[in-house]
Amino acid sequence: MPVTQTLEADVLRRQDPELAEIILGELDRQSTTLQLIAAENFTSPAVLAALGSPLANKYAEGYPGARHHGGCEIVDVAERLAVDRAKTLFGSAHANVQSHSGSSAVLAAYAALLRPGDTVLALGLPFGGHLTHGSPANFSGRWFDFVGYGVEADSGLIDYAQVRTLARTHRPKALVCGSIAYPRHIDYAVFREIADEVGAYLIADAAHPIGLVAGGAAPNPVPYADVVCATTHKVLRGPRGGMILCGAELAERVDRAVFPFTQGGAQMHTIAAKAVAFGEAATPAFTAYAHQVVANARVLAERLAAQGLHITTGGTDTHLLAVDPAPLGLDGRTARGRLAAAGMVLDTCALPHGDARGLRLGTAALTTQGMGEAEMVWIADLFAGVLREDVDAKTAREDVRELTGRFPPYPD
Numbered sequence: 026m027p028v029t030q031t032l033e034a035d036v037l038r039r040q041d042p043e044l045a046e047i048i049l050g051e052l053d054r055q056s057t058t059l060q061l062i063a064a065e066n067f068t069s070p071a072v073l074a075a076l077g078s079p080l081a082n083k084y085a086e087g088y089p090g091a092r093h094h095g096g097c098e099i100v101d102v103a104e105r106l107a108v109d110r111a112k113t114l115f116g117s118a119h120a121n122v123q124s125h126s127g128s129s130a131v132l133a134a135y136a137a138l139l140r141p142g143d144t145v146l147a148l149g150l151p152f153g154g155h156l157t158h159g160s161p162a163n164f165s166g167r168w169f170d171f172v173g174y175g176v177e178a179d180s181g182l183i184d185y186a187q188v189r190t191l192a193r194t195h196r197p198k199a200l201v202c203g204s205i206a207y208p209r210h211i212d213y214a215v216f217r218e219i220a221d222e223v224g225a226y227l228i229a230d231a232a233h234p235i236g237l238v239a240g241g242a243a244p245n246p247v248p249y250a251d252v253v254c255a256t257t258h259k260v261l262r263g264p265r266g267g268m269i270l271c272g273a274e275l276a277e278r279v280d281r282a283v284f285p286f287t288q289g290g291a292q293m294h295t296i297a298a299k300a301v302a303f304g305e306a307a308t309p310a311f312t313a314y315a316h317q318v319v320a321n322a323r324v325l326a327e328r329l330a331a332q333g334l335h336i337t338t339g340g341t342d343t344h345l346l347a348v349d350p351a352p353l354g355l356d357g358r359t360a361r362g363r364l365a366a367a368g369m370v371l372d373t374c375a376l377p378h379g380d381a382r383g384l385r386l387g388t389a390a391l392t393t394q395g396m397g398e399a400e401m402v403w404i405a406d407l408f409a410g411v412l413r414e415d416v417d418a419k420t421a422r423e424d425v426r427e428l429t430g431r432f433p434p435y436p437d
Contacts, residue, residue, distance in 0.1 A: 056433055057426050059404065061371040063233065063345035063387025064205075066262045067394065067434040068298075069305060075298035076264055086290040088280060100293040107296050110303035111268060114239055117247050119276035122299050123283050123291040124267030127232040127256035130283075131157040132164060134252045134269060135199075137282035138226045141168045143198040146191055146225070148183070149173025152377050153206035153347075155230060172197065176207075176377045181338040183207070185215050192223045202246075203230025203254075206374040206385050208322075208341035210234075213249035229253045232267075234343055236260025236389070239306040240315020243343060251275060260318060260344050260389045262311075263302025264295050314392060318344045321388040324398045328405035334412075337376065337383065347374055348384040353412050357382035360412055367411045367421035369404075394432040403428070 037045040055067075068076075080100060086093040089101035104122065111120035124130035139145070145165075147158035152175045156163040159171025172195050174188045192200060200220045202211050213229065220227040229246035235255035237243035246253050253270040257263035271279050284291070305311055319342065326336045326346045337347035350360040357373040361384060364371060374385035391400070407424060410416035416424075 052435075056435070057429050058368040058370050059425055059429065060390035061369055061386045061388075063372070063385050063389070064256075064259050065387070066236075066259060066389045068258075068262055068264060068302070070435070071301050071305070072262075072264055072298045075301050076294050078294050078297060080297050081292075081294035083293045084290050085293050087284065094290075100296075103293060103297045103300060104291070107300035107303060110300055110307065111270070114303050114307055115235075115245065115247050115253075115270055117253070117270035118273040119271050119279070121269040121271075121279055121283050122257075122266075122296050123288070124254075124269060125288060125292065125295075126265070127230075127254065127267045128155075128157050129288060130254040130256075130267035130269050131155075131228075131230060133279065133282040133287045134228050134254050135165065135169065136286050137275065137278040138228070138252065139169060139198055142170060144170045144172060144195050145199045145201060146172050146174060146188070146195060146197040147201035148204050148207070149175050151375050152176050153204035153375060155203070155205050155232075158201055158203075158230070178378050181377050182209060183211070185212065185219075188216070189219050189222075192219050192225065196223050197225050199226040199228050201228045201230060202250075203228075203232065205233065206337075206345065206347050208326075208343055208346050209338055210244055210342045211246070213244060213246045217249040226251045230255075232256040233259055233345065236262060236306070237315050237319065237343060239303075240312045240318075242312075242315040242319050252279065257299045257302060260315065261302060261306060262389070262393065263306075264298035266292070266295050266299060268299065317397065318388050318392045321392050321396065321398060321401050322346055324401040325386065325388060325405055328402050329408065332405060332409035334409065344389050345385060345387045347376065348386060349376055349381070350384060350412055351381060353409070355412060357384055360384055363411055363414075363418070364408065366418040367407070367416075368425035369408060369411070369421075390434070391432075394429075394434050396428075396432050400428065400432070 083100050084094045085097050085100050089104050107122045108120045148154040157165045159166045177184045202216045227250045229250035234243040238245050257266045322341045322344050326340045330336050333352050335349040372385045373382040376383040411421050
């Protein structure tokens, strides 16, 4: 671990050794297994330092220059820095960096633009839509009338003709584009055209691709969407949190929807960590990283396909891929269990046009560790070997430990 984290760990060991062991155990788990979860990454030591800074002590309801608490002069500077960096990074007229998560950012976007009962058109949950895109278990499905669009049966790609037809039929107040498991770039220009045709707001839920956008490896939704919601972790490699980007005409409505409507005091240590991440994402090194993430994902997809697994949409443009293990005689949950025993950590996901669940993989964390195309080939071969049971879990686990030992997330 970096020196600062080592010192903090020593303090925690003395103060609360039980919790210290839990934290160090989690660090060991992350460092000795393959992190293939598409929504996860390793933040930099600088981001971790900001998260553990004295800014965690400050209560700061409101916005810079208009707080409900005194003593905010310094944290105001930190938030302004985060906002300015986000606006510059994504070319947005306005940025709100206070959302505690991607879901809370989406909630605020809906609150800014919609009223309960309004019709919203979004990608259906069976095709990779998020819980905030109309799940009956979520606020979105309870407060709004969601209509789901889908993907083409043969290609797995978004059915833009269907989106247009449903928009004309239902005349939604808002059209949402974004997914938790769609591996291809979204055509924001087409969504903008459809939204304009029916007089709807366009909300881009860019939680997954926003880091690729920052690195120039994915299309930017900002010029097309009325509001862009995103997370600051995943490929962006910042702290766990959310943000909202929009034009100047919606800035006040968005800000008031975040505070005071949907949440209270801002987490100033997290906002400072977001500023660090935005600064890192503006560097040539991050641009190279983002493109390597995509290159790694494409190689991983190609090799898994060569091993007999089915890759949804036939490949990927992004950091993630959706894999159907059915050709190997397995369902998603069984496959995930076998891989977990071998030290390969990933998620299941819905597969289009069926009730079966597949596997969702991502390459953001592996790429942060310094792994490249050669390692992706090795991982894909081990992946398939474990699923076929050509390689037993114990042997695979040892192989994974050897690989992660060569690519530690936080080298000393």
